[in-house]
Amino acid sequence: MSAKILVVEDEPAIQELIAFNLKLSGYTVLRAENAEDAMAMIKEVLPDLILLDWMLPHMSGVEFASILRREVRTRTIPIIMLTARVEENDKIKGLEIGADDYMTKPFSPRELIARIKAVLRRRLPELSDDVIETSGLRLDPATHRVTVHDHEIALGPTEFRLLHFLMTHAERVYSRGQLLDHVWGDHVFLEDRTVDVHILRLRKALEVVKKEKMVQTIRGTGYRFTAGTEGHL
Numbered sequence: 131m132s133a134k135i136l137v138v139e140d141e142p143a144i145q146e147l148i149a150f151n152l153k154l155s156g157y158t159v160l161r162a163e164n165a166e167d168a169m170a171m172i173k174e175v176l177p178d179l180i181l182l183d184w185m186l187p188h189m190s191g192v193e194f195a196s197i198l199r200r201e202v203r204t205r206t207i208p209i210i211m212l213t214a215r216v217e218e219n220d221k222i223k224g225l226e227i228g229a230d231d232y233m234t235k236p237f238s239p240r241e242l243i244a245r246i247k248a249v250l251r252r253r254l255p256e257l258s259d260d261v262i263e264t265s266g267l268r269l270d271p272a273t274h275r276v277t278v279h280d281h282e283i284a285l286g287p288t289e290f291r292l293l294h295f296l297m298t299h300a301e302r303v304y305s306r307g308q309l310l311d312h313v314w315g316d317h318v319f320l321e322d323r324t325v326d327v328h329i330l331r332l333r334k335a336l337e338v339v340k341k342e343k344m345v346q347t348i349r350g351t352g353y354r355f356t357a358g359t360e361g362h363l
């Protein structure tokens with residue numbers, strides 16, 4: 131799944147250069163030249179990461195970042211601050227308001243992409259192409275394959291995304307609402323029941339390889355993926 135990155139940058143040449151390189155790396159790019167436009171865009175589509183210029187007309191990047199951090203809906207969006215300023219104080223200020231990383235202009239596109247990858251890997255592991263293996267269950271996002279000892283498990287696209295999300299967030303409990311937000315996407319109005327239907331399908335597919343107990347129901351709360359199924363088998 132390609133990550134949606136919002137670039138907030140008022141210098142057209144820099145915005146263009148960044149957008150070009152992001153697209154080249156397979157990202158979906160959204161662009162804004164000021165915080166106000168960016169805010170309006172975020173109301174429509176929630177980006178997976180924001181590249182935010184520090185010096186913007188009207189509202190500064192730092193002010194905008196603190197607004198994003200205060201709102202429930204945008205609180206957890208990873209932010210990388212871009213700046214021409216080099217003072218160490220600014221860097222500290224940027225990280226204090228909750229930016230995930232900080233880059234000083236001019237930077238090389240290659241370094242920018244590497245930093246984006248690092249932040250996404252840490253903050254949104256379900257978007258990464260890294261192979262994950264838990265207790266013999268292996269999921270490869272690049273080839274879209276789920277296998278157990280070379281035996282391939284057939285999964286629909288939604289079950290695949292659901293399993294990918296659960297495996298990258300193992301041992302944590304997610305409510306149906308949280309799973310809808312993370313797996314189906316923001317601004318999608320579906321009933322909680324939808325999650326149950328897909329969990330059921332996922333378990334049925336995993337039954338073939340006796341891994342269905344890795345997907346646990348937590349009564350009254352939601353679901354959890356666990357590696358430690360031995361005690362329950």
Ligand code: CA
Nearest residue numbers: 140183185186
């Ligand atoms: Ca600027």
